[in-house]
Amino acid sequence: xxxxxxxSTLLRHGLFFLALALVLLLxxxxxxxxxxxxxVTEVAIxxxxxxxxxxLTGINGQVSLGHGALMMIGAYTxxxxxxxHPDLPMILMLLxxxxxxxxxxxxxxIAGARLRGPYLAGATxxxxxxxPQVPSHFASVFGGNQGLxxxxxxxxxxxxxNFSPEQWLAWITLAAAVITFFVLANLVRGATGRRFRMVRDxxxxxxxxGIDVARTQVLAYMISAAxxxxxxxxxxxxxxxTSPSGFTLTLSLSLLTAVVIGGLGSLTGAVxxxxxxxxxxxxxxDLATTLNxxxxxxxNVPTAIYGxxxxxxxxxxxxxxxxxxxxxxxxxxxxxxxxxxxAALPASPESPSQ
Amino acid sequence: xxxxxxxxxxxAVAAAGGAAALLTAACGSSTPTSTSNTAxxxxxxxxxxxxxxxxxxxxxxxxxxxxxxxxxxxxFKYVNAHGGVNGRKINYTYLDDQYNPTSxxxxxxxxxxxxxxxxxxxxxxxxxxxxVVSYLNSNHVPDLFVASGCNCWNNTSQYPETFGWQPNYTxxxxxLGQYIAQNFASKKVGFFLQGPNDEFGxxxxxxxxxxxxxxSLNVDATPAYYTPTAAGAMAVGAAIAGLQAQxxxxxxxxxxxxxxxxxxxxxxxxxxxxxxxxxxxxxxxPTLAGILTGGALGKKLPAxxxxxxxxxxxxxxxTTSANPWVTLFKSIEATYAPSLxxxxxxxxxxxxxxxxxQALKAAGQNPTRASIVAAVESSHWADGPGLxxxxxxxxxxxxxxxxxxxxxxxxGNLTTLGPVETTDDTxxxxxxxxxxxxxxxxxxxxxxx
Numbered sequence: 001x002x003x004x005x006x007x008s009t010l011l012r013h014g015l016f017f018l019a020l021a022l023v024l025l026l027x028x029x030x031x032x033x034x035x036x037x038x039x040v041t042e043v044a045i046x047x048x049x050x051x052x053x054x055x056l057t058g059i060n061g062q063v064s065l066g067h068g069a070l071m072m073i074g075a076y077t078x079x080x081x082x083x084x085h086p087d088l089p090m091i092l093m094l095l096x097x098x099x100x101x102x103x104x105x106x107x108x109x110i111a112g113a114r115l116r117g118p119y120l121a122g123a124t125x126x127x128x129x130x131x132p133q134v135p136s137h138f139a140s141v142f143g144g145n146q147g148l149x150x151x152x153x154x155x156x157x158x159x160x161x162n163f164s165p166e167q168w169l170a171w172i173t174l175a176a177a178v179i180t181f182f183v184l185a186n187l188v189r190g191a192t193g194r195r196f197r198m199v200r201d202x203x204x205x206x207x208x209x210g211i212d213v214a215r216t217q218v219l220a221y222m223i224s225a226a227x228x229x230x231x232x233x234x235x236x237x238x239x240x241x242t243s244p245s246g247f248t249l250t251l252s253l254s255l256l257t258a259v260v261i262g263g264l265g266s267l268t269g270a271v272x273x274x275x276x277x278x279x280x281x282x283x284x285x286d287l288a289t290t291l292n293x294x295x296x297x298x299x300n301v302p303t304a305i306y307g308x309x310x311x312x313x314x315x316x317x318x319x320x321x322x323x324x325x326x327x328x329x330x331x332x333x334x335x336x337x338x339x340x341x342x343a344a345l346p347a348s349p350e351s352p353s354q
Numbered sequence: 355x356x357x358x359x360x361x362x363x364x365x366a367v368a369a370a371g372g373a374a375a376l377l378t379a380a381c382g383s384s385t386p387t388s389t390s391n392t393a394x395x396x397x398x399x400x401x402x403x404x405x406x407x408x409x410x411x412x413x414x415x416x417x418x419x420x421x422x423x424x425x426x427x428x429x430f431k432y433v434n435a436h437g438g439v440n441g442r443k444i445n446y447t448y449l450d451d452q453y454n455p456t457s458x459x460x461x462x463x464x465x466x467x468x469x470x471x472x473x474x475x476x477x478x479x480x481x482x483x484x485x486v487v488s489y490l491n492s493n494h495v496p497d498l499f500v501a502s503g504c505n506c507w508n509n510t511s512q513y514p515e516t517f518g519w520q521p522n523y524t525x526x527x528x529x530l531g532q533y534i535a536q537n538f539a540s541k542k543v544g545f546f547l548q549g550p551n552d553e554f555g556x557x558x559x560x561x562x563x564x565x566x567x568x569x570s571l572n573v574d575a576t577p578a579y580y581t582p583t584a585a586g587a588m589a590v591g592a593a594i595a596g597l598q599a600q601x602x603x604x605x606x607x608x609x610x611x612x613x614x615x616x617x618x619x620x621x622x623x624x625x626x627x628x629x630x631x632x633x634x635x636x637x638x639x640p641t642l643a644g645i646l647t648g649g650a651l652g653k654k655l656p657a658x659x660x661x662x663x664x665x666x667x668x669x670x671x672x673t674t675s676a677n678p679w680v681t682l683f684k685s686i687e688a689t690y691a692p693s694l695x696x697x698x699x700x701x702x703x704x705x706x707x708x709x710x711x712q713a714l715k716a717a718g719q720n721p722t723r724a725s726i727v728a729a730v731e732s733s734h735w736a737d738g739p740g741l742x743x744x745x746x747x748x749x750x751x752x753x754x755x756x757x758x759x760x761x762x763x764x765x766g767n768l769t770t771l772g773p774v775e776t777t778d779d780t781x782x783x784x785x786x787x788x789x790x791x792x793x794x795x796x797x798x799x800x801x802x803x
Contacts, residue, residue, distance in 0.1 A: 033467070035467035035468035038467055145551055146484065146552055240486075241485040
């Protein structure tokens, strides 16, 4: 059994994510209240999108300042289709949104594969700025600035009358997140992930090794965009409104923030970063209210604290929260080992975090 | 993330109870049957009523509007200091949505799910509140006195829990349009609107064009639009220059204060002397003066820029300090919110809070969500700060139905232009002069029933 576990990444990941799904199922069903479920849904949505971004930026080395725009494509795909055919099942909406955003990502990726560093950042930034302008120019399809209303999915009748819609959406979103992370975790551990990293670390070496650099970059963009599309579709159901106001440049930058704060290139980091993104404003908002400050100061406290926390986090954990935790664990391990046998050398392999 | 299973269960039971009460509530404000206070609904305890709101405390709509909820809260503090309503203190929780409809949706979920508000009160903004009106109604949360003049709040079949308060933008637009037809018949009329596809702009546009129908005025039918975001602010100058190029002489503006100020400053910068006719919500002189002189537009501009602007009001004029409502609200402000300026936003916030206390009193000793909705629908409150009575009934969720034209001079003084006029929001509905007398506030400053 243990050799099978060590031998098969797929099996190990499968068991881990199955256990994770079970824990989340129990938490959302018996521990969380409706509002916590609502917030956890938001964390999961950001985590899906941030995971896609961490594959692209952390593992493949391509910067994207436009992931909010890709989420917007997913959200509008779902919302427009639902406006035309309100009865279409949610699972179909999620799959179609993954497909359309994946295709959009491939197109962006083809352009992106020709660009490096700041030029790529600039091009994706343009996407984040320009795309939210589109709905107001094609208002008959996209509902203009007012946007399109989406009806949150109703829980099936067999779950009982007391089953809240928030809990149902939390189930769906967390299931989607677990599946996404399972797929991505296998992907980055496998041959595709190795090609992504090789292209990131040295394009010339990758080319010499027979890797088609451009194709790898486009594939990374497509996978990353597909995640953003899934997140966008879920986002539409979660907010119950799809309008340009939901997909500002701030969203794109927040996703990048989540990835960097959590730990660039680490899927665990994407989850941790998403927690920070969702819960920090909630907690600072509560703090501002309890401090009883004058309203014109209190109104701006959450944003100010958010900025300070980001700066401090980058200073203290340059490799993000996931990287910080890893070095603390390694450090503690070294102390424990050295206290047991002073002669032993620190034997921690400095492997890049997954 | 505390374990709170019982809370969600209580909520579900209460929601079911509320739905049952809706079915059985034939008439609303019944006489109290019990003598002690009970926790009769979500957000109501024996000693407290919790209500919630979403407000633009920061962001592009914040200048001016960020004062509305604190002003309402000052009135509630005054009521609380005088015994509250049926022994219950009003606890008003208002959250910042930055005038961003997506934030409105998340903040409203927080108010309903976590803070468990009894009702929503004066949630501000047309595009913002439209994002949650279905959610509130499907959860049977009373949605009282939305701080927006969208016609959409008066939709008793789809949104039975939602009530408007200020005259809707079509009513307002019709009366503005009539004034333009009577006074600027020879001039070319153009529009500067929030939009496109924003009901704030479109409802106002509908009202004005209804009133101009068949009056053979020269109207520029393509409005200039702005988006209420930081990026949108950059584009206002070009929009105003476009109106100038079209030879527009009268600009009808349905805009929030920051964008009215930018539009008037842009016109002045272009040496373009058009007559501005601005919707009430975007025309408060102290707010505009604050934006212009405070340097919010990149440099300090003279407040006198807005001199000559025409607008309307449905509340007593700010500057008539002899008016008993103005006296009452100013004295409450001096005690409970001394840091706020005296302006139209403060008067608005306090007036709406007065109406809420009227509704809460009428909902009975132990109010339920159904009983407060029924109380507003069957309200025949004689007194109120409005220049016209409330229009509320079971088939009409509009608040006030008329306005009085006003003009502002370069020092910010307001003068009325003619009588109070009332109308409805249909294209053919006649505009009538209102003949009723203005009401005076109760001596205590708190509604008597």
